[in-house]
Amino acid sequence: MSATLRDVAAAAGVHAATASRALNPETLGMVNPATAKRVREAAERLGYVPNPIARSLKTNRTLSLGAVVPDITNPLFAPIIRGIEDVAVAAGYNVLIANTDNEPDRERDQVASLRARQVDGLILATARIEDPVISTLIADKVPIVLVNRVEPDLPIFSVAGDDASGIRQALRHLHELGHRRIAHIAGPSSTSTGVVRRRTFQLEIGELGLAAEDCPIVEAASYQIEDGAGCLRTVLDEHPGVTAVLAANDLLAIGCYEVLAERGLSCPADLSVVGFNDIPFVDKVWPPLTTVHVRHYDFGAEAARLVLEQLRDPAISPKSVLLSVSLVVRGSTAAPPDR
Amino acid sequence: MSATLRDVAAAAGVHAATASRALNPETLGMVNPATAKRVREAAERLGYVPNPIARSLKTNRTLSLGAVVPDITNPLFAPIIRGIEDVAVAAGYNVLIANTDNEPDRERDQVASLRARQVDGLILATARIEDPVISTLIADKVPIVLVNRVEPDLPIFSVAGDDASGIRQALRHLHELGHRRIAHIAGPSSTSTGVVRRRTFQLEIGELGLAAEDCPIVEAASYQIEDGAGCLRTVLDEHPGVTAVLAANDLLAIGCYEVLAERGLSCPADLSVVGFNDIPFVDKVWPPLTTVHVRHYDFGAEAARLVLEQLRDPAISPKSVLLSVSLVVRGSTAAPPDR
DNA sequence: ATGAAAGCGCTAACAA
DNA sequence: TTGTTAGCGCTTTCAT
Numbered sequence A, B: 001m002s003a004t005l006r007d008v009a010a011a012a013g014v015h016a017a018t019a020s021r022a023l024n025p026e027t028l029g030m031v032n033p034a035t036a037k038r039v040r041e042a043a044e045r046l047g048y049v050p051n052p053i054a055r056s057l058k059t060n061r062t063l064s065l066g067a068v069v070p071d072i073t074n075p076l077f078a079p080i081i082r083g084i085e086d087v088a089v090a091a092g093y094n095v096l097i098a099n100t101d102n103e104p105d106r107e108r109d110q111v112a113s114l115r116a117r118q119v120d121g122l123i124l125a126t127a128r129i130e131d132p133v134i135s136t137l138i139a140d141k142v143p144i145v146l147v148n149r150v151e152p153d154l155p156i157f158s159v160a161g162d163d164a165s166g167i168r169q170a171l172r173h174l175h176e177l178g179h180r181r182i183a184h185i186a187g188p189s190s191t192s193t194g195v196v197r198r199r200t201f202q203l204e205i206g207e208l209g210l211a212a213e214d215c216p217i218v219e220a221a222s223y224q225i226e227d228g229a230g231c232l233r234t235v236l237d238e239h240p241g242v243t244a245v246l247a248a249n250d251l252l253a254i255g256c257y258e259v260l261a262e263r264g265l266s267c268p269a270d271l272s273v274v275g276f277n278d279i280p281f282v283d284k285v286w287p288p289l290t291t292v293h294v295r296h297y298d299f300g301a302e303a304a305r306l307v308l309e310q311l312r313d314p315a316i317s318p319k320s321v322l323l324s325v326s327l328v329v330r331g332s333t334a335a336p337p338d339r
Numbered sequence C: 001a002t003g004a005a006a007g008c009g010c011t012a013a014c015a016a
Numbered sequence D: 001t002t003g004t005t006a007g008c009g010c011t012t013t014c015a016t
Helices: A005-012 A016-023 A033-046 A052-059 A077-090 A104-116 A132-139 A163-177 A192-207 A225-238 A250-263 A296-312 B005-012 B016-023 B033-046 B052-059 B077-090 B104-116 B132-139 B163-177 B192-207 B225-238 B250-263 B296-312
Strands: A064-069 A094-099 A121-124 A144-147 A157-161 A182-186 A217-219 A244-247 A272-274 A291-294 A320-323 A325-328 B064-069 B094-099 B121-124 B144-147 B157-161 B182-186 B217-219 B244-247 B272-274 B291-294 B320-323 B325-328
Touching: A005 A016, A005 A033, A016 A033, A052 B052, A064 A077, A064 A104, A077 A094, A077 A296, A077 B094, A094 A104, A094 B077, A094 B094, A104 A121, A104 A132, A121 A132, A121 A296, A132 A144, A144 A296, A157 A163, A157 A296, A163 A182, A163 A192, A163 A244, A163 A272, A163 A291, A163 A325, A182 A192, A182 A225, A182 A250, A192 A217, A217 A225, A225 A244, A225 A250, A244 A250, A250 A272, A296 A320, B005 B016, B005 B033, B016 B033, B064 B077, B064 B104, B077 B094, B077 B296, B094 B104, B104 B121, B104 B132, B121 B132, B121 B296, B132 B144, B144 B296, B157 B163, B157 B296, B163 B182, B163 B192, B163 B244, B163 B272, B163 B291, B163 B325, B182 B192, B182 B225, B182 B250, B192 B217, B217 B225, B225 B244, B225 B250, B244 B250, B250 B272, B296 B320
Parallel strands: A064 A094, A064 A121, A121 A144, A144 A157, A157 A320, A182 A217, A182 A244, A244 A272, B064 B094, B064 B121, B121 B144, B144 B157, B157 B320, B182 B217, B182 B244, B244 B272
Antiparallel strands: A291 A325, B291 B325
């Protein structure tokens, strides 16, 4: 059995409370430097390791944060988690990660489990809109931050990329290359990103003076490669004149590649493709994907900072952080074919 | 404030101890079914959620496992973590994840932090050999499982892929295609996988009757894309006759692609390349990578099962689980060029 | 079958 | 500055 605070106190010839104060930086000021030193030495000698469980029971703080993601194997979330972790660990917190598999029930359970384990704050990177879990969390005053999602109507902290700017940059790039018939493979309308990117696409098409009927939108059931493939098949079948596709994320764009291969079309000669997110490896596919780079690590880091802020000052009012994005032009976009 | 066990007890008109027994499946037998029902209803009514912190303080068990990985953003580890999580959650445990950045100091700190938080068991997916952290853990009788690493000389649980078989399958594939001058880009000799794969390469070269001097080995400083590129440059400069490369992991193989592009060589026409691990997206690069498929999700799932086994029966003796691997032939391998 | 009492290891009033 | 006391919420003897 490892040494407890009482053991340390006894060894240093002081009371447990004094030992506690001596060992805790915040209360160290209340104790005589000499005794503090004795206590520290005794602790060292006994190999004392404080028991955070006992501390938590007393203080109602666990020094841990919960992070809820739809799927840790999605390359999008690894850097987000990494960002959260780095900031949290630096502040003395650790992070409990929970997967939801995009299932509302599992999300509810995981959040409940995290709350039962008394995490001090929560970061949600699950993208569903109108999520009842969130309202409960807000009502219960649990410090939370949303990642990769905006909820303009809710008093809540959030971190997201400037999706509108990303879509605009992508569209203008295609427009400058000469494309006039551009399709959008939209993300699920149950996600905040899907909705925002789609709406911006429509707006910007108008801004550029393109005809809505030349720029079809097909919605993917989920952000997966196969959905991208299915959507592009629909587009090509129904709008053969399209010369470029703007996909709502990289996975959907990669799905497009499969359809091109299967139909003997080449990218970018026959069709230009643009993705969104710049996940790892899309620079290694062929052709290297032109996409919108999003700073996912910073999403996580910023989200963690926002939770910690709330922990420091519970009265602080919510803010939304919008991180800049930038188009990365690679090999999947070029001028449209001559007709 | 949420309801405590005392509140439930009071509401049901019983003592806290009775409420505790009624709510705990293991002790439910000691209590009158009628009172048990009353307690359960009261708990339901008050929305009682047990406080695991208080329970842990008393029982010395936290129902949580620690998972230590070198880098969560490495696509190799996401499925491992996912496997751990799925099994752990199904058994009522949750998982604390810690990154080490491949830094020994950080590994020590993270393990210490996890232990301080009283995790019931640990899973280490960090690959360094002769790791002092491990001996300490063994000495302290902490239930642990090593993942993707074998330590034949240590009495310890481990889960790994059959690396030797993977290397053999890859080499025979190349040999059958007609390659006789095959280079190996080895992983760091500080990792168990690096050592085993390299040794098997040497052995198998002999088995196949190939000359050691025709089959150079270059060791990568780490398992990164850039290291793969650097190693291949060395190989091509010093052994221009080589017609195939077997890389110790996929990232190193992808690094080879970059060198081929930069030298105007084509894969597989000029040089065949084989990877190891079959991480996501290596089927999307160009040419699609021939590689050894490893069941990483199962690594995690099996590791979690092994920890849980130890928790159930602390006296159980260590075992090593070796999971099968299989070569996936894609587009990066072909017959050697005619000379 | 249930209640009483103690205590896990720590911290925070309060008192001295 | 230090000690005393109490208690966080739960489980577990021991007694009834």
